[in-house]
Amino acid sequence: MAEVTNWQLNRAMYYPYEESRPTRQAAAVFDTNKCIGCQTCTIACKTCWTSGQGQEYMLWNNVETKPWGSYPLAWDVRELQLLGPQTWDGDTYTGNTIFEAAPAGERNIAWKPTELDYAYPNRGEDETNVSITTKRYNLKLPHDMWFFYLPRVCNHCTYPACLQGCPRQSIYKRPEDGIVLLDEERCRGYRVCFEACPYKKVFYNHTTKISEKCVFCFPAVEQGIQPRCMRNCIGKIRSFGFLSKPEEVREDNPIDFLVHVRKVGKPLYPQFGLEPNVYYIPPIHVASDDFLTMLFGPGCLDSIAAYKKAMNGEDPELLAALLLAVSTDRIITRFKLVGNRVHAWAENGDQVVDMPLKVPTVERVPFDPDLNVYRYNFT
């Protein structure tokens, strides 16, 4: 075991391999407040990557409804139960990671799903946290009665559990962009990665009998194009780009800005210890700080406060960074707010976004005196 730095835990932790961060890390920030659970991302991925025989129950991208939804069945609560108490002292995690809690003879704790656990991808969809039949709830913020959508893909973790679990080293993390890939030629279908990943984002192909996982659409990323699930997001909740190393943060990099500067993007279950690289802006309407802290770590409440500030017009730069989500198919590496306009550039210097922070609106009076008619706006 090597001692490595996990900035999400604010401490060193143990991992089987030495720390080796990629030059830059392909990463995403998902705004849960904007997700409408339309599953367009799921279908965009499914039709592209996993529509072959043997992949029927395989969803590299899924959207589950929290608190009750999960795919595979109860994946997170079962992992958390195995992990035991998860304690934080301020921003420092004082509990065990899945590697530190490993039983004898194993590299990490691991819940081992069965086939039935994959049979209910929509379990809990649109179910509220409490039953609406037992009590009358008034609409207020945050809501007493709530749910929110949690879109999930592989987190392309800095310390992937799948990678360290594989006894054949069939899984590797690319040094140029941090994308975690599974070598389809080398894998022997042992399914240790499948068990090891606490997010359960490695899957088993029933026909080829070899494991498979999200590739972050690397052929597109190599050409400066965002992954399909990001590009096709109807709610424009997904910001995709490259996260810099913690000591090399650039304020004009939108992903760095959201994660490291304004700190609105929070990792999912950081206590697992994988340093996942898909970040979430926590939902602002959930009246359970404990639940949110369990999912997104102790900084989630500050994240919500910062997000609200941006939405109230008090942080135009943050609003600008958020507005870049799905504003272009190209991968944005730099942005700037100038007056009321957000500018963004791709890696090769092409300007790919030029849009107003606040869209100009025209109010049309109902009565047109020239034609002597009334017009009604219905939108």
Add this chain to the structure above:
Amino acid sequence: MAPTTQQTSRRDLLKVAAVGTGAAVLAASCSDDEEYTGRGVRVLRASEVPLDPFHDIWRDAPFTDVTLGPQDVALPQRVKPSVTKVRVRSVHDGKKIGFRLEWNDTEVGDKTIRVDDFRDACAVLLAPGDADESLRLMGSAETPATLLHWKADWERIVSKGDEGLDQAFPNRSVDTYPIIHEIPADEVGIDSYVAANATEWLPAIHVKNPVAGKAERASSVEKAIAYSFSTTTSAPTQDAEGRGKWIEGDGWRVVIVKPLGARDEGEIALKPGTVATCAFAVWSGGNRDVGSRKCPATKVEALELDA
């Protein structure tokens, strides 16, 4: 462990017998359920190497009981072995060498379709040297090991065909599969993709993963070369054969056969009248044994080939 006085004296007697009367007499003295009292595993010279685990020739070969233990070297480990003993018999006919392994297992694991299906399996490790203990766990960087890995799910495919998706998932419902949409979903198989030149939809098959699923197989044994843990690589020439039978209440009887000669880089060439290193391992699918979660022999054995 040092041999006991009794063991030593039995071996000494056997040596005297072998020297005094010749190998033919020794071979003739081996009969059903006779334990080999020499060193390691004796490879009896026979008229043929039968694939049938119940062929009479196997009864003539003396057996060696090999103790299996935990795999506690590489992670993940199998700390408590699922199977603790395998009985080994071996014969050669001057061209091929065969092993018959038998071990107890209370349930058959011959499917790998579902995520929680794990197969029963066994393997023979062959390496040069006279019971070279340093090669017990998959050879070494300098001295590769030849692995003969029999897999119960491959055996099933060879003998009666694989379990289909429709059997594994009786409630599944698929309208159509892209690219090969003209074929009714229930009739789609690996061959459908191959025929349509659309194996991109079966990634591991597209990149020619040697152990990826197949609708048909010629053999239930994979020949592989390894240079220690994590390095097992399927050999280019797949010339090992196998046959396995599971008996209710009694477990597996598996025969593994390969040519004595070597055809691939790193493969061991065995010669009659010589000694080599061998080891064995068993996987119990019902206990989720797979990969390094296995029950290897606690020590290597000398593989003594009759002249």
